[in-house]
Amino acid sequence: MSDPKRPLPRADEFDTRDFWSATKNKEFKYQQCSNCETIIFYSRRHCTGCTEGNLEWKTATGRGTIYTFSVVRQSYHPFFRNQVPYAVAWIDMDEGPRILSNIVGVTDPMNDLKIGQAVTVEWEEHEDLCIPLFKPA
Amino acid sequence: MSQKRDAAIVGIHEYPSRDVEGEISPLQIKAESAAKALSDAGLNWSDVDAIYDAGDGGGMSGLNIAEYFGLNPNVIDTTGVGGSSYEFHAAHAKRDIAAGKAKVALLTYGSTAHSNARAIGVGGRGGGSMHPAENMDAFAGMTLIANYAMVAHRHMHQYGTTSEQLAEISVATRYHAMRNPEAVRAMEDLEFLDIRETTINDVVNSRMIADPLHLLECCMISDGGGAVVIASPEVARDCRKPPVWILGSGEATKYPKNGGDITSSAAVQSAPQAFGEAGVTPGEIDIAMIYDSFSITVLTLLEDLGFCKKGEGGAWVSGGRLRFDNPNGPALNTDGGGLSSNHPGMRGIFLLIEAARQLRGESTSQVKDARLAVAHGNGGMLGSRHSAGTIILGRD
Numbered sequence: 073m074s075d076p077k078r079p080l081p082r083a084d085e086f087d088t089r090d091f092w093s094a095t096k097n098k099e100f101k102y103q104q105c106s107n108c109e110t111i112i113f114y115s116r117r118h119c120t121g122c123t124e125g126n127l128e129w130k131t132a133t134g135r136g137t138i139y140t141f142s143v144v145r146q147s148y149h150p151f152f153r154n155q156v157p158y159a160v161a162w163i164d165m166d167e168g169p170r171i172l173s174n175i176v177g178v179t180d181p182m183n184d185l186k187i188g189q190a191v192t193v194e195w196e197e198h199e200d201l202c203i204p205l206f207k208p209a
Numbered sequence: 210m211s212q213k214r215d216a217a218i219v220g221i222h223e224y225p226s227r228d229v230e231g232e233i234s235p236l237q238i239k240a241e242s243a244a245k246a247l248s249d250a251g252l253n254w255s256d257v258d259a260i261y262d263a264g265d266g267g268g269m270s271g272l273n274i275a276e277y278f279g280l281n282p283n284v285i286d287t288t289g290v291g292g293s294s295y296e297f298h299a300a301h302a303k304r305d306i307a308a309g310k311a312k313v314a315l316l317t318y319g320s321t322a323h324s325n326a327r328a329i330g331v332g333g334r335g336g337g338s339m340h341p342a343e344n345m346d347a348f349a350g351m352t353l354i355a356n357y358a359m360v361a362h363r364h365m366h367q368y369g370t371t372s373e374q375l376a377e378i379s380v381a382t383r384y385h386a387m388r389n390p391e392a393v394r395a396m397e398d399l400e401f402l403d404i405r406e407t408t409i410n411d412v413v414n415s416r417m418i419a420d421p422l423h424l425l426e427c428c429m430i431s432d433g434g435g436a437v438v439i440a441s442p443e444v445a446r447d448c449r450k451p452p453v454w455i456l457g458s459g460e461a462t463k464y465p466k467n468g469g470d471i472t473s474s475a476a477v478q479s480a481p482q483a484f485g486e487a488g489v490t491p492g493e494i495d496i497a498m499i500y501d502s503f504s505i506t507v508l509t510l511l512e513d514l515g516f517c518k519k520g521e522g523g524a525w526v527s528g529g530r531l532r533f534d535n536p537n538g539p540a541l542n543t544d545g546g547g548l549s550s551n552h553p554g555m556r557g558i559f560l561l562i563e564a565a566r567q568l569r570g571e572s573t574s575q576v577k578d579a580r581l582a583v584a585h586g587n588g589g590m591l592g593s594r595h596s597a598g599t600i601i602l603g604r605d
């Protein structure tokens with residue numbers, strides 16, 4: 073029996089499929105409206121800032137900071153129960169998008185991580201896409 | 210300030226068992242609670258002309274629930290926004306009654322979350338989804354508790370809030386639960402260890418579930434349900450119990466925003482609507498029925514409702530302020546709350562029920578001469594997308 077796997081996003085979800093598709097090349101994509109300059113993330117087909125939206129895809133550097141995080145000590149999920157303790161965090165990318173992810177590459181997350189700390193994307197490879205995890209910069 | 214008295218809570222029932230051992234269904238809990246709440250009001254099934262339902266009985270409830278109850282309502286409202294659905298329902302019932310569309314509104318709730326061993330409090334998340342927001346979040350393994358824990362952590366970072374301050378909320382609700390025989394039985398049936406009043410040390414020394422939230426800062430997972438009957442002034446006048454007037458209401462949702470502030474909730478939007486309509490201020494409130502899924506939920510909501518300034522909640526709740534016998538008040542969750550009495554998944558109906566008990570003088574932790582209450586429900590997840598329903602209640 074194979075080990076339980078991380079739950080992966082659907083590649084066919086209409087609004088976010090282009091974001092996930094770009095992760096194959098380890099690119100972190102986000103949208104910005106050329107009409108009103110609103111940053112759109114998660115990606116969508118419409119601009120949430122104006123009705124004359126023209127959304128352009130941009131590529132983030134992968135750098136950001138920890139807005140907040142928690143260390144999960146208890147989970148009943150078949151994959152995550154074997155990962156505890158692990159850090160879940162909201163990351164503010166330097167370009168503006170805020171993304172929910174995990175912070176990896178630390179031995180003691182509660183003591184090794186701090187709110188406001190600089191992090192950088194660490195791609196976890198899967199068959200059809202990559203998952204944007206983060207590690208201390 | 211003229212207060213409108215368009216509709217009142219006239220009947221209430223809280224289903225007494227928190228562990229039905231898989232023997233009855235959510236729909237059956239809803240129907241039994243409805244009958245008892247109607248009886249409490251001195252009304253009958255045939256008086257009901259409006260139904261509000263959050264879909265907790267399963268299926269397409271707008272189509273099914275009237276048939277199950279055997280009613281022919283003129284108003285059918287299936288607003289489902291999670292745990293605060295019942296505050297939304299109370300707001301809509303008041304609006305529909307004031308508009309002359311209905312005279313007697315029925316709100317019901319039933320859940321067998323405990324029997325189903327649904328891991329509301331400690332589970333993980335599933336895989337990807339055809340909803341775009343969920344399709345972005347699923348990979349990270351954010352448990353429900355971690356979602357709230359991230360609010361708590363940011364609150365601590367931004368304002369210096371401490372675990373000891375958050376623990377005040379758990380201690381106050383347990384203090385009230387120990388005076389409520391149904392809450393004590395709930396904790397026994399759900400096999401709580403060491404059922405007694407707690408101290409701040411008990412809470413901060415309990416097991417860490419998701420930093421910085423400890424076990425005793427997390428709600429229970431119970432079975433349960435209840436019903437609320439809301440009526441027009443003409444009907445209310447002839448009911449068996451004194452009316453509990455809905456003086457104001459507010460609704461809102463909030464969701465993650467790039468660069469947004471996670472430490473404040475949708476209550477920032479719903480509370481001014483409700484207090485403004487009622488013409489009262491937080492300082493006048495005797496009873497604060499605030500959705501206590503976790504300690505941080507209450508602290509955040511107290512600030513956002515305007516009881517104190519943003520970031521000052523920690524100091525404000527300190528010193529046992531929220532206990533029913535503390536004259537500084539308000540009294541918090543005097544039934545024992547979701548932390549220590551009843552949390553089958555969507556607790557919002559119990560906020561209305563216990564507020565009504567207080568304003569009738571029927572609580573097991575009765576505040577002497579309680580006149581004004583706020584019931585504030587939070588649905589969804591505080592740290593991401595959530596709903597806020599604020600209801601201000603008053604007696605004659």
Ligand SMILES: [Zn+2]
Nearest residue numbers: 105108119122
């Ligand atoms: Zn635009």
